[in-house]
Amino acid sequence: MMEQLSLFDSAEPSAPLASRLRPHTLDDYVGQKHLVGKGKLLRRLIEEDQVSSMIFWGPPGVGKTTLARIIAERTRAEFVEFSAVTSGIKEIKEVMAKAEQNRRTGIRTLLFTDEIHRFNKAQQDAFLPYVEKGSIILIGATTENPSFEINSALLSRCKVFILKALAEEDLEELLEHALKSPAGLGNMKIQIKDSHLKAIARFANGDARTALNTLEMAVFNGRMNEEAVLCVDEEILAQCMNRRLVLYDKNGEEHYNLISALHKSMRNSDPDAAVYWMQRMLDGGEDPLYIARRLVRFASEDVGLADSDALQVAVAAYQACHFLGMPECDVHLAHAVVYLSMAPKSNALYMACEACKADIKERPAEPVPLHICNAPTNLMKEMNYGRGYIYAHDTEEKLTKMQCLPDALAYRRYYEPSGEGKEKLVKERLEEILNWKHQNN
Numbered sequence: 001m002m003e004q005l006s007l008f009d010s011a012e013p014s015a016p017l018a019s020r021l022r023p024h025t026l027d028d029y030v031g032q033k034h035l036v037g038k039g040k041l042l043r044r045l046i047e048e049d050q051v052s053s054m055i056f057w058g059p060p061g062v063g064k065t066t067l068a069r070i071i072a073e074r075t076r077a078e079f080v081e082f083s084a085v086t087s088g089i090k091e092i093k094e095v096m097a098k099a100e101q102n103r104r105t106g107i108r109t110l111l112f113t114d115e116i117h118r119f120n121k122a123q124q125d126a127f128l129p130y131v132e133k134g135s136i137i138l139i140g141a142t143t144e145n146p147s148f149e150i151n152s153a154l155l156s157r158c159k160v161f162i163l164k165a166l167a168e169e170d171l172e173e174l175l176e177h178a179l180k181s182p183a184g185l186g187n188m189k190i191q192i193k194d195s196h197l198k199a200i201a202r203f204a205n206g207d208a209r210t211a212l213n214t215l216e217m218a219v220f221n222g223r224m225n226e227e228a229v230l231c232v233d234e235e236i237l238a239q240c241m242n243r244r245l246v247l248y249d250k251n252g253e254e255h256y257n258l259i260s261a262l263h264k265s266m267r268n269s270d271p272d273a274a275v276y277w278m279q280r281m282l283d284g285g286e287d288p289l290y291i292a293r294r295l296v297r298f299a300s301e302d303v304g305l306a307d308s309d310a311l312q313v314a315v316a317a318y319q320a321c322h323f324l325g326m327p328e329c330d331v332h333l334a335h336a337v338v339y340l341s342m343a344p345k346s347n348a349l350y351m352a353c354e355a356c357k358a359d360i361k362e363r364p365a366e367p368v369p370l371h372i373c374n375a376p377t378n379l380m381k382e383m384n385y386g387r388g389y390i391y392a393h394d395t396e397e398k399l400t401k402m403q404c405l406p407d408a409l410a411y412r413r414y415y416e417p418s419g420e421g422k423e424k425l426v427k428e429r430l431e432e433i434l435n436w437k438h439q440n441n
Contacts, residue, residue, distance in 0.1 A: 017216040018209045020183045021174075022066050029070060030174050030208065031063060031166040042161055046074050053131050053138040055116070055146050055155070058163030061207030064141040067163075068112040077110040077137060078102060092126045099135045109136045116140030117149035124151045131157050165206025172201045174208055175215055190219055192232040202285030203241045205326065214240055258284070259294060262337070267302050271341035278337050279330070288329050292318035295336045306346035306421030313339045344421030352414040359409065366406030399433060401440045 023029045026036050026043060035042040045051050051071055056064040065081075072079035080095055099109035113119075130136045131154070138158065142149060146160055166174075175197045178184040200218070204211035217240045222230035258281050265273035281291055292314070299314040317336035321329040375386035390400040403410055417427035 016213065017178060017184055018212040021178055021181060021212065022069070024070065024073060026070060026074075029063065029066065031170045032067070032163055035161055035163070036067070046071055049075050051075055051137060052159065053136075053157055054159045054161055055140045055142065055150065056161055056163055057142050057144075057146050059143055059165050059206060061204070061209035061211075062163045062166055063208065064163060065112065065114065068110065068139045068141070071139065072110040072112075075108065075110065075137070077108040080109060080111050082111055082113045083115070089123055089126050092123060096126070096130045096135065099130060103135045111136045111138050113138065113140045115142065117142040117144040117146070121151055124154050128154060128157070166204075166208055167206075168198070168201045171204055171206075171208060171211045172197055175200060175211060178212055178215060185216075185219060188219070189227070189229040190222070190232065191225075191229050192218070192222075196232060196234070196237050199237065199285075200241075205285075255286075258286075259291075262291070263294065263298060263302075266298060266337060266341045267345065269341055269345070271338045274337045274341045275334050278333055282326065282330055282333075288321040288326055288333060289318065291333055292321045292336070295333070295340060298340055301350040302345055302347055303340060303343045304346040304349040304423065305426050306344040306418065306423040308422065310340055310343045344423075346418040346420045346423045348415060348417050348423065351416065356414045359412065363408065366408055369403060369406065371402060372404055397436065399436055401437055 026046065029036060034040060036046075037043065056067065058064060069079060071077075080099075082091075082095065095109075095111065099111070102109050116124075127136070127138055131138050140146075140150070140158065146155055150158075179190060179192070180186050196218075197215075200211055200214050203214060218232045218237050219230055221236050221240065222232045223236070225231055258277055262274055262277040262281065265277055278291060282288060295314040296311070296318055299310040303310040314336050317332045320332035323329075324332070370384050371386065371388035373380075373385040375381045380386075388402075390402055392398050392400050405412060415430075417423045417430055419427055
């Protein structure tokens with residue numbers, strides 16, 4: 001079904017909080033500063049009334065519909081909302097016929113199509129002629145990659161804008177506004193802690209609608225005290241979020257305690273403890289990509305060449321988290337956490353980096369030995385750049401006795417392989433190389 005609305009119909013008092021607080025201007029719009037911040041491309045197009053057909057791609061609850069309504073208001077276009085779930089070609093043609101009539105009378109039609117990726121090819125093709133001749137400004141919203149879900153012919157006629165999940169700070173600002181605004185909960189006496197607003201913002205995971213709905217549910221289930229104040233406590237909030245409330249500050253001490261516990265449990269080859277601390281972080285609202293990044297670091301810092309597959313597993317877990325997000329990606333993190341816990345351990349790469357950094361910091365910057373310098377010009381060749389260089393592949397052993405470190409560091413050893421896991425083979429190989437060079441010097 002299509003729904004034609006007068007611009008920004010006043011939300012009824014009984015309407016959901018998210019509807020009542022829907023912003024009407026770009027200045028009131030929360031988030032997406034990369035698109036609608038001062039001087040940004042989309043804001044300039046809107047303010048200069050140069051809007052053309054476009055696709056908004058982003059997760060639910062980040063303001064796609066709201067932004068389309070703001071554009072319609074700013075461009076003074078008739079706003080028509082269209083659902084890809086309930087509408088077919090017949091409904092599309094009816095809207096297009098009305099839009100064509102409007103065009104002849106100088107009225108523009110902004111057609112907002114939610115979940116446009118659900119239209120089949122024939123339905124999407126039905127938009128094409130009207131987009132081309134300007135009968136409609138099409139704004140499609142999708143949570144799926146438009147490159148795969150929208151016909152190339154239609155996509156080529158639309159500018160794609162990527163909307164991001166709202167930051168926790170944006171959601172906290174939105175929740176505070178909801179508590180103060182007369183259109184929201186401002187006419188009620190409400191007692192709720194700042195830490196609880198932070199918990200709601202984390203729980204919403206970038207979705208403004210979820211954040212406002214959760215706040216509204218918590219308030220209307222609050223307990224009235226003797227002063228007629230609605231009090232929202234942890235028990236109520238936990239029930240509204242259908243989860244135990246964990247007050248976890250991602251920038252505070254507990255954040256660092258938990259990531260430390262995870263790292264040290266894996267280093268100690270304790271998969272049970274490692275999975276527990278990982279889940280504690282996720283339960284507290286930690287970004288799974290942050291955990292995945294720490295696993296990638298661990299794979300080289302604490303496992304290294306003892307099992308080089310560990311790095312591949314960690315990177316694959318990061319990619320899986322990026323593709324799926326929460327809650328599905330917890331099992332991929334667990335996969336990597338258990339693998340890293342059970343892998344043989346070596347910190348030889350970490351120690352090599354630290355020793356090398358210390359030398360670079362404490363010693364003068366040593367010049368590159370001339371025989372391994374590049375010599376692209378005749379002048380550089382005359383200055384002995386590259387003289388004495390031996391191409392290792394030209395030797396039977398694939399080794400040379402050239403010194404590649406500066407003279408001051410000629411006998412310095414940074415990488416000291418352990419005998420753990422597959423690094424035992426690396427250690428044996430390195431010893432063979434060092435012995436050969438010693439014998440051939």
